[in-house]
Each structure stands twice: as structure tokens, then as C-alpha cells.
Amino acid sequence: MAAVETREQVAALGENYKYGFVTDIEMERAPKGLSEGTVRYISAKKGEPEWMLEWRLGAYRRWRQMREPNWARVHYEPIDYENAYYYAAPKSSGDGPKSLDEIDPKLIETYNKLGIPLHEQMLLAGVAVDAVFDSVSVATTFKAKLSEAGVIFCPISEAIRDYPELVKQYLGSVVPVTDNFFATLNSAVFSDGSFVYVPKGVRCPMELSTYFRINAQGTGQFERTLIIADEGAYVSYLEGCTAPKRDENQLHAAVVELVALEGAEIKYSTVQNWYPGDEQGKGGIYNFVTKRGDCRGARSKISWTQVETGSAITWKYPSCILRGDDSVGEFYSIAIANHFQQADTGTKMHHLGKNTRSRIISKGISAGRAQNTYRGLVSVHPRSSNARNYTQCDSLLIGGKCGAHTVPYIESRNRSARIEHEATTSKIAEDQLFYCLSRGIPQDEAVSLIVNGFCREVLQQLPMEFAVEAQKLVGISLEGSVG
Amino acid sequence: MSALVLPNRRVEDWKYSDLRNAIEPAAVESAPTAEWRVDVSGAVEQSPLPEIMPHGRHGEMGVVAAARATSGVFLHIGKGERGTAHLELVTAGHGRTLIVVEDGAMLTLREAAAFGDFANIAFDVVLGVNAQLDHIREAAAHNDAVRVSDYSIRLAQGAAYRAHFADFGAKLSRTELHIALEGEGAEAHLSGVSVLGDTGHADVTTHITHAVGNTQSTQLFKLIAGGKSRGVYQGKISVAEGANGSDSRQTAKGLLLGERAEIDLKPELEILADDVQCAHGAAVGDLDPESLFYLRSRGVPESEARALLMRAFLEDAVAEIADETIRADVWSRVEAALAELSA
Numbered sequence: 001m002a003a004v005e006t007r008e009q010v011a012a013l014g015e016n017y018k019y020g021f022v023t024d025i026e027m028e029r030a031p032k033g034l035s036e037g038t039v040r041y042i043s044a045k046k047g048e049p050e051w052m053l054e055w056r057l058g059a060y061r062r063w064r065q066m067r068e069p070n071w072a073r074v075h076y077e078p079i080d081y082e083n084a085y086y087y088a089a090p091k092s093s094g095d096g097p098k099s100l101d102e103i104d105p106k107l108i109e110t111y112n113k114l115g116i117p118l119h120e121q122m123l124l125a126g127v128a129v130d131a132v133f134d135s136v137s138v139a140t141t142f143k144a145k146l147s148e149a150g151v152i153f154c155p156i157s158e159a160i161r162d163y164p165e166l167v168k169q170y171l172g173s174v175v176p177v178t179d180n181f182f183a184t185l186n187s188a189v190f191s192d193g194s195f196v197y198v199p200k201g202v203r204c205p206m207e208l209s210t211y212f213r214i215n216a217q218g219t220g221q222f223e224r225t226l227i228i229a230d231e232g233a234y235v236s237y238l239e240g241c242t243a244p245k246r247d248e249n250q251l252h253a254a255v256v257e258l259v260a261l262e263g264a265e266i267k268y269s270t271v272q273n274w275y276p277g278d279e280q281g282k283g284g285i286y287n288f289v290t291k292r293g294d295c296r297g298a299r300s301k302i303s304w305t306q307v308e309t310g311s312a313i314t315w316k317y318p319s320c321i322l323r324g325d326d327s328v329g330e331f332y333s334i335a336i337a338n339h340f341q342q343a344d345t346g347t348k349m350h351h352l353g354k355n356t357r358s359r360i361i362s363k364g365i366s367a368g369r370a371q372n373t374y375r376g377l378v379s380v381h382p383r384s385s386n387a388r389n390y391t392q393c394d395s396l397l398i399g400g401k402c403g404a405h406t407v408p409y410i411e412s413r414n415r416s417a418r419i420e421h422e423a424t425t426s427k428i429a430e431d432q433l434f435y436c437l438s439r440g441i442p443q444d445e446a447v448s449l450i451v452n453g454f455c456r457e458v459l460q461q462l463p464m465e466f467a468v469e470a471q472k473l474v475g476i477s478l479e480g481s482v483g
Numbered sequence: 484m485s486a487l488v489l490p491n492r493r494v495e496d497w498k499y500s501d502l503r504n505a506i507e508p509a510a511v512e513s514a515p516t517a518e519w520r521v522d523v524s525g526a527v528e529q530s531p532l533p534e535i536m537p538h539g540r541h542g543e544m545g546v547v548a549a550a551r552a553t554s555g556v557f558l559h560i561g562k563g564e565r566g567t568a569h570l571e572l573v574t575a576g577h578g579r580t581l582i583v584v585e586d587g588a589m590l591t592l593r594e595a596a597a598f599g600d601f602a603n604i605a606f607d608v609v610l611g612v613n614a615q616l617d618h619i620r621e622a623a624a625h626n627d628a629v630r631v632s633d634y635s636i637r638l639a640q641g642a643a644y645r646a647h648f649a650d651f652g653a654k655l656s657r658t659e660l661h662i663a664l665e666g667e668g669a670e671a672h673l674s675g676v677s678v679l680g681d682t683g684h685a686d687v688t689t690h691i692t693h694a695v696g697n698t699q700s701t702q703l704f705k706l707i708a709g710g711k712s713r714g715v716y717q718g719k720i721s722v723a724e725g726a727n728g729s730d731s732r733q734t735a736k737g738l739l740l741g742e743r744a745e746i747d748l749k750p751e752l753e754i755l756a757d758d759v760q761c762a763h764g765a766a767v768g769d770l771d772p773e774s775l776f777y778l779r780s781r782g783v784p785e786s787e788a789r790a791l792l793m794r795a796f797l798e799d800a801v802a803e804i805a806d807e808t809i810r811a812d813v814w815s816r817v818e819a820a821l822a823e824l825s826a
Contacts, residue, residue, distance in 0.1 A: 071495065382743065397757035400725065410748040410765055415739040418768035425754050425761040 030087035059187035072344040086189045152197040159195035174257040174294040182253040183290040190224035198233035209238040223254040229264035236267040262297030274310035281340025284312025291318035295327035303330040305461045307470045309477040319348035322356035329358040332458040337370030346376035351387040360391040366402035367481035373405040380417040387417040395425040448475030499715040499747040500686040505655040517578030525566025540661040545633025548605035555579030563587040575599025586611035596622035606634040610642035624651035640666025648675035652683020664698035674803035678820040679712035686715035693722040693729040705800040706737040708744035709824045719751040727758035737767040
């Protein structure tokens with residue numbers, strides 16, 4: 001079914017990339033290039049207090065002295081940081097919309113094309129959407145219901161204004177300003193993103209969701225997300241991405257920080273389907289993201305689930321610092337790379353506290369001429385007695401021109417810790433494919449079916465509405481890769 | 484001339500073995516050329532190194548050794564012949580060794596690693612069509628020594644390389660293997676044990692390249708780290724584009740016994756062909772409490788039960804040694820090292 005529907009859609013659009021379109025909206029840009037002036041411009045545009053500006057400038061100065069990392073298995077033309085825009089905002093959002101009716105109808109149209117009608121989602125799915133269109137959040141829904149529960153869910157620029165103490169306390173506490181080249185760049189020029197604070201003992205009444213979307217040509221997007229679950233709190237956060245099609249490579253360097261205090265749990269799910277470049281490897285998004293969660297309190301839990309099908313280059317390692325005793329970290333990942341895509345992704349589990357547990361399930365799929373790398377670290381600190389890790393890393397190769405690579409690091413410094421790692425690499429079994437074909441299932445659909453089976457353990461971790469979308473995506477991403 | 488920069492923890496391949504921390508560059512630069520005692524039997528011929536050496540891949544220190552050693556050992560065994568050789572380093576320093584096993588020949592090579600402060604040896608091994616080399620290396624405990632052995636091994640069609648590395652630790656002990664399976668049907672089977680106590684260190688770093696299809700490699704390494712020791716295994720498997728039918732298995736397991744010991748494992752797969760079977764497994768932990776409980780519930784005292792389980796842990800790796808006499812020798816050294824660990 002899914003494959004048939006997909007083929008129709010693709011035919012209708014006359015494109016392989018379902019979400020390839022550009023909405024023409026007058027943009028307000030920062031001057032081209034990166035300087036202290038750019039940083040000041042962004043900060044002033046956001047009406048930020050002095051301390052925030054200083055924080056940004058500190059990051060900017062540090063970034064000037066840093067070198068771009070080159071250890072990942074990805075290759076791309078050097079990025080000209082002086083030839084990009086670092087801020088773009090839809091002009092119509094100057095005063096900020098009070099309701100959906102005030103939103104530029106063109107934006108609504110864009111969302112409709114993306115298949116995320118805000119109204120429907122609000123009413124049917126019960127999902128509060130903090131939709132990010134380029135850099136400024138344009139719609140925040142269900143605020144009332146959330147504030148009733150005491151949950152703060154707002155654009156980070158608002159949080160800097162309204163909750164400076166919380167932001168000061170937590171921003172940069174998981175991913176320090178000086179963490180790495182791209183995170184430092186983000187710290188200097190981040191334009192927007194989401195802020196979530198779930199107070200003590202509160203179970204967030206709904207799944208929180210932000211749709212990111214890169215729109216203006218030649219602007220990088222630098223999202224900053226900060227999620228804090230106070231003692232005993234629970235929150236599930238969904239992040240989904242699509243981007244319009246164009247030839248120019250676009251840099252995206254986001255930072256996501258999660259803080260789980262004692263007994264808290266954060267579930268963070270991502271479906272990333274940005275423009276991967278065309279079949280010749282031209283264009284596509286550079287996705288250089290730093291995501292890290294800190295299980296700061298005892299018995300806290302952070303769970304990352306990601307479905308990575310898009311972007312020309314993915315450089316992303318959602319990690320957990322298991323600081324609190326008995327804390328738990330999880331990483332479930334599907335990374336699909338087709339055509340000329342390059343993905344270097346994985347996780348780090350730092351076991352610091354006692355009785356900490358982590359679980360890593362990674363499924364990498366390579367097709368076309370793509371390169372897909374799992375890179376991960378499990379490290380057990382001497383103090384972390386009875387730490388436990390299980391890692392499973394499977395790679396699937398479709399065609400003889402692609403590559404699948406696995407680079408797990410295991411470092412144990414505590415004798416009572418137990419770490420287990422397993423990895424396999426194989427191709428789609430001929431007999432499975434033959435079985436499907438002999439029963440009249442078309443090839444593309446058969447591949448989609450087999451690959452979905454291969455990924456099942458990860459797909460199961462996604463919230464329901466995401467799981468459906470992700471299953472379709474798996475099929476779309478691999479269309480035409482066999483035969 | 485700028486001073487020699489030694490590989491250190493900032494160099495990815497030397498992340499867990501910081502040579503700069505273990506020895507002064509001056510000591511490396513001033514090290515003499517190594518000297519060997521060589522015993523051969525059968526059809527093995529021994530001669531000085533030829534002027535033109537095979538072009539094998541070496542790691543950073545192997546390149547240094549090859550450049551600095553002024554002489555070395557060349558062992559050669561002709562087509563279809565058989566023989567054994569026993570290599571023992573008598574003077575430490577930079578060394579160079581070439582071993583050529585011609586088509587259809589079979590060589591058993593036993594090697595004892597160096598004593599002395601610093602040894603850095605580059606080995607070049609070339610196996611002809613259907614040639615076989617059984618290689619056993621024992622490196623006794625020597626916690627003041629720094630020793631690096633860098634092997635470049637090239638295998639032609641149908642050739643087989645079987646090797647076992649038993650390392651009992653040094654201040655820094657690095658065994659680095661670059662194995663190229665260049666002909667169809669070539670196979671490499673590696674196994675090894677590192678039994679470390681006190682402040683010992685042992686690092687086995689392998690890189691096996693399946694350059695063509697229908698090649699096979701297996702690896703089984705077991706590490707025990709007591710005291711404040713550090714055991715390291717890094718294993719990279721590369722399958723080249725089009726090398727279909729490659730089969731590669733890799734297992735590395737570590738047993739941490741010391742409160743301040745550390746084990747680092749980094750198995751790595753780099754696969755560029757789709758019709759392959761590749762798998763690796765790695766695990767680190769203490770002795771299985773359930774097995775211990777089982778033995779104790781049957782009246783085996785704890786210390787004995789632990790010793791038994793440690794022997795069981797290492798046994799399958801040592802069992803890979805084909806030659807019975809050598810296997811018994813290696814096993815007795817393993818037993819002695821275990822006894823010392825338990826003491």
C-alpha cells in the first residue's frame with residue numbers, strides 16, 4: 001500500500017523528493033558573513049539581555065580559534081563561513097502572531113504540503129506544535145493546557161526573556177560553549193529553538209513536538225533546544241524535519257541539551273528527512289548536530305530515538321552522560337543513506353554513576369553510492385560499579401557500490417561493569433526477496449518490507465504517529481535501489 | 484632536523500598506547516640496530532636483508548624501524564619446502580625482518596619478544612600461492628620495557644596465515660598487524676591472549692584488508708587485566724569494493740580483575756562490498772557470578788573456582804595453536820601468569 005501511494009505521490013510531484021519546494025516569502029536577513037557584528041545583530045534582533053550577548057560573543061571568539069573537525073568519515077567541499085547568512089526571519093512575524101489566523105497563509109500552505117496541518121494535529125493528535133519556520137517560531141499551541149500543568153514550552157528566545165534564571169542555570173551545562181566547532185558556532189549565532197521545562201513530579205500531558213524547516217536560500221539554521229525535566233517529571237519530545245529542494249549546500253548546526261534530574265525521564269524522538277541532494281550527489285543539507293543528554297539525578301532516564309533518512313551529510317552523535325546512580329540511557333537509531341549521502345552517526349554512553357545502564361540499537365542501511373558509518377563510545381568510569389551496556393549494531397548493504405562502517409569504542413575501568421557489543425554486516429537475503437516477488441509483491445515494496453523488518457526494533461520505540469511516518473519514509477528513501 | 488614526534492594518545496591509532504608518555508624521543512633516536520639469535524631447521528635459508536624490500540604497509544613505528552635499522556634477518560623457504568624457524572631478539576633496538584614463504588611452502592615461526600629497554604621491529608612477511616605460515620609469538624612480562632612490533636603480511640591466492648600472540652605485558656607493548664589478503668582463497672586466522680598484572684600494558688592492533696573476494700579471516704582475542712594494568716585490542720577489517728564472498732569474524736573479550744585496571748576494545752568494520760559476511764563481537768566484564776556460584780555450590784573454593792573460570796576464559800584462544808608442543812609451552816606460561824595474578 002505505502003509503496004503504491006508513494007509512487008503516485010512522486011509521480012504527481014514529478015520529483016523523487018516529496019518535500020522539494022520553496023515558499024516565496026520576503027525574508028529579513030542578517031548581513032552576509034560571520035563577525036561580531038553578525039552576533040550582535042542576531043542578539044539585538046532577538047531583544048536579548050546583555051548577559052546573553054556576552055555569552056554569544058564569548059562563543060564567537062572561541063570559535064574563531066577552533067578548527068573544523070575532520071575525523072568523521074564524510075567528505076565535502078570546504079564550507080565558506082563568510083559566504084552564508086546566519087539569520088533569516090519571516091518579516092510578517094515582527095509582532096508575533098496571537099493565533100493561527102494571524103499566521104501568514106503561505107506558511108500554513110507550506111505546512112499543509114508537508115502533511116502537518118496544524119489545526120488537525122491540534123484537534124486530532126493532541127500534539128502541541130511549536131513550529132519553526134526558518135528561524136522564528138511562528139505558532140505555539142496548547143500553551144494554556146501546558147501552563148495549567150506548569151509545563152513551560154516556548155521558543156528559546158522567549159525563555160531567555162521570561163525565564164532567564166532557568167536558562168542561565170542550564171544553557172551550556174550539558175554541551176559547553178567550547179564543546180566542539182559546530183556547537184560553538186551554534187552558541188554564537190543560534191537564532192531560535194525550543195525550550196521545555198517540566199516541573200517536579202509533573203508528567204507532561206501531551207507529546208511535545210517541533211517541526212523544523214529550513215527555507216530561505218543560503219541561510220544556515222542554528223537551532224538551540226533545551227529541555228529540563230525536574231525531579232520525577234516525564235516528557236516526550238518529537239522533532240521532525242523536512243526541507244525544500246535546492247542545489248546549494250546548506251549548513252545546519254543545531255545543539256540539543258537535555259537535563260534529567262532525579263527520577264525524571266526524557267524521551268526524544270527525531271525523524272530527519274532533509275533534502276539529501278539529488279541522485280548525482282548535488283546539493284543537500286549538511287547536518288552537523290550536537291545532541292547530548294545529562295542524567296544528572298539518580299534514577300533518571302534519557303532515551304534517544306532517531307530515524308535519519310535525509311541530509312547529504314549527517315554528523316550526529318546523540319549521547320548520554322549517566323551521572324546519577326541507577327540512571328538509564330538509550331539510543332535507538334535507523335540511518336538510511338542512498339545515492340551519494342554520507343552518514344556518520346552513533347552515540348556515546350558515559351557511565352559515571354553506580355548501577356547505570358545503557359542500551360544501543362543501531363540499524364544502518366546503505367544503498368546507491370552512499371557511505372554509512374556507526375561511530376559509538378561506551379565508557380565506564382572507575383566509580384561506576386555494576387554498570388551495564390548492551391550494544392547491537394547491524395548494517396545492511398544494498399548494491400555493491402555503497403559502504404557500511406562500524407567503529408565502536410569500548411573503554412572499561414570498572415571490574416564490575418559488563419559491556420557487550422555485537423555487530424553484523426550483510427545484504428538483503430536473496431531468498432527473502434525471492435519469496436516476496438514470487439507472491440506478487442513488487443520489488444520496491446518487497447525491499448521496503450524487508451528493510452522495515454530489519455529496523456523493527458527501532459521503529460517500535462517511536463511514538464505512534466511518528467512510527468507510521470517513519471515506516472513510509474524508509475520505503476521512499478530506498479525506492480529504486482535494487483535492480 | 485626536527486625532533487622525532489612519537490605517536491601519542493592524540494593520534495587515533497595510538498589512543499590507548501601513548502608512546503610519548505612511555506619513552507623519550509631521544510631514547511628512540513639513539514637506539515641501536517637490533518640483533519637476533521636465529522635457529523632454523525628444514526629448508527629455511529637465512530641471509531642478509533636484500534637491497535630491495537617488498538612494499539608492505541606499516542604503521543608509524545614500523546616505518547621508523549625500517550628507516551633506522553641498518554641490518555636485519557631474512558628467512559626464505561623455497562617452493563613446496565617445509566621448515567621451522569625460531570627467532571629470539573638478543574639486542575634490543577630498531578630491527579627489520581623479512582620472511583618469504585614461496586608457493587606451496589610451509590613454515591612454522593616461533594618468536595620470542597625482546598627484553599631490554601626499547602625494541603621496535605618491522606616485519607615484512609610475503610606468502611606465495613598456497614603457502615602457509617604458522618606464527619607464534621610470546622612476549623614475556625617486562626614492566627620496564629617498551630616494545631613495538633609492526634608486521635606487514637601479504638598473502639597470495641590460497642595462502643594461509645595462522646598466528647597466535649601471547650603477551651604478558653610491558654611498560655608499553657604494542658603488536659601491530661597489517662594483513663592484506665590479496666589473492667582469492669587467502670585466509671588469516673589470528674588468536675591471542677594478553678594476561679596482565681601490576682602496571683602491565685599490552686596492545687594488539689590489527690588491520691585485515693580483504694582486497695579480493697572469497698577471502699576469509701577470523702580473530703579471537705582474550706584479555707585479562709589485573710592490578711593497574713591496561714589491555715587494548717583494536718581490530719579493523721576492511722573489505723574492498725567488489726571483494727564479494729569475503730567472510731570475516733572477529734571476537735574480542737576482556738576480563739577486568741583489578742580495581743584500577745582498564746580494558747579498551749575497538750573493533751572496526753569498513754565494508755565496501757555487499758555480498759559479504761562480517762560480524763564482530765566484543766565484551767568486557769568480570770567473571771560470571773552465576774558460574775562462580777555454580778562451582779562454589781559444588782564445593783569448589785572461591786579462589787580455585789576463579790582460577791578455573793579464568794583458564795576457561797583463555798582456553799579457546801590458546802587452543803587455536805595447531806602445534807601441540809608449542810601450545811603446551813604457551814599454556815604453561817599462561818598458567819604461570821595466572822598464578823601470579825591470583826597471588
